[in-house]
Amino acid sequence: TAVDVALSAQSTELAGQHWVITAGPTMEAIDPVRFISNHSSGKMGYALASAAASKGAKVTLVSGPTQIPPPHDVKLVRIQSAQEMLYACRAAMANGADVFIGAAAVADFRMKDISDQKMKKTDDSNEMTLTLVKNPDIIATLASEKSAQCMVGFAAETNNVLQYAKGKLERKGLDLIIANDVSRQDIGFNNDQNQVTVLSKDQQWTPPKDAKTELAKALVQIIFDYQHTQK
Amino acid sequence: TAVDVALSAQSTELAGQHWVITAGPTMEAIDPVRFISNHSSGKMGYALASAAASKGAKVTLVSGPTQIPPPHDVKLVRIQSAQEMLYACRAAMANGADVFIGAAAVADFRMKDISDQKMKKTDDSNEMTLTLVKNPDIIATLASEKSAQCMVGFAAETNNVLQYAKGKLERKGLDLIIANDVSRQDIGFNNDQNQVTVLSKDQQWTPPKDAKTELAKALVQIIFDYQHTQK
Structure with a gap:
């Protein structure tokens, strides 16, 4: 019956687990009207949140500005800057978490001083x-604080993708890293399709190129399987 | 009848005129993933385009990235950077225009060099x-090229609003300037309501605070009346 189908679509493999996932860009203010941001759509993080929730996990999604409707069965916490994202993640994991996935495209830098008035151009200077x-390096900070049992990062790179990703995994003290070649026009940022390679210290998985919603399910399964090999 | 009502809603006061209107933010690339932009929603420019089109004008709307559906009866040209906006406006006005309205929030500055790879943070530098x-100052450039008979600018300011606006009107060689206090939380950027003051060299109009769609109609009427006082 339809009810049986609906029930079987929901699985409970992750029941009792708390997953905290970040998504979207951060927006770093320059002044009251200008900001620095990036082209992350948030689709990958939102898809991961939905996939984990549909397997029964309690999910907190800490999201920068996106155009995506809030997923069902997910606690959505909206932030703008990287600092706000760090504080929101710490608050979400104050009582521990099973998995943290840093899928947000966090700005590496913010303004040293945010102007409280709109900066005006002056006629005598052609450069500014x-x-x-x-x-703060959000995921490295949270990993050093042992906020979640399994820390999963993303590495969005344009060249030497796997080499940079492996370096990040080790330097940041992560369990898994999802490597993403953003120089490819057919996948990644602002695209519905994605292809990634997941790396642990000594293993590697490459699920097929797929819609982000489908890929997210494969990634949640890889993380779940990895958790069990570590027990 | 319903047909009579539909016909009377369309007016033809601006029939035969070509209006070119800019809207939205510009997006200035830092590297393949990062950019500088601003909080302009584009609502005011889109509302002006719809209002002019409903009075019978041929309208070209040159728009930065926005989330607004394309208005009916308007030729929409999408651009990202300020330089692209200038070129698109020049192309639109190659055969002249009656009115140009610069409602876009154009970035005053762009990167001196756009990196063709994602810039990487290095551990040894805490500042960048x-x-x-x-x-280019789009409206001042177009005004100096006498691209349109009536050049209308916007002045989004946080302090000394009318004084700065009057200065802009004169310095840029505009006919009208629409002054907007963006420090007020109840109006302006990303808000559906707006209140403005229109200044010419020797006159001043302050239509009531209203929804941007209604305010746009009042502004189109002010511009139309101003055109006639100049003939």
């Missing part, structure tokens, strides 16, 4: 310099 | 400087 300071 | 160069 913005001085930026490094944002 | 972005060197920006001035974008």
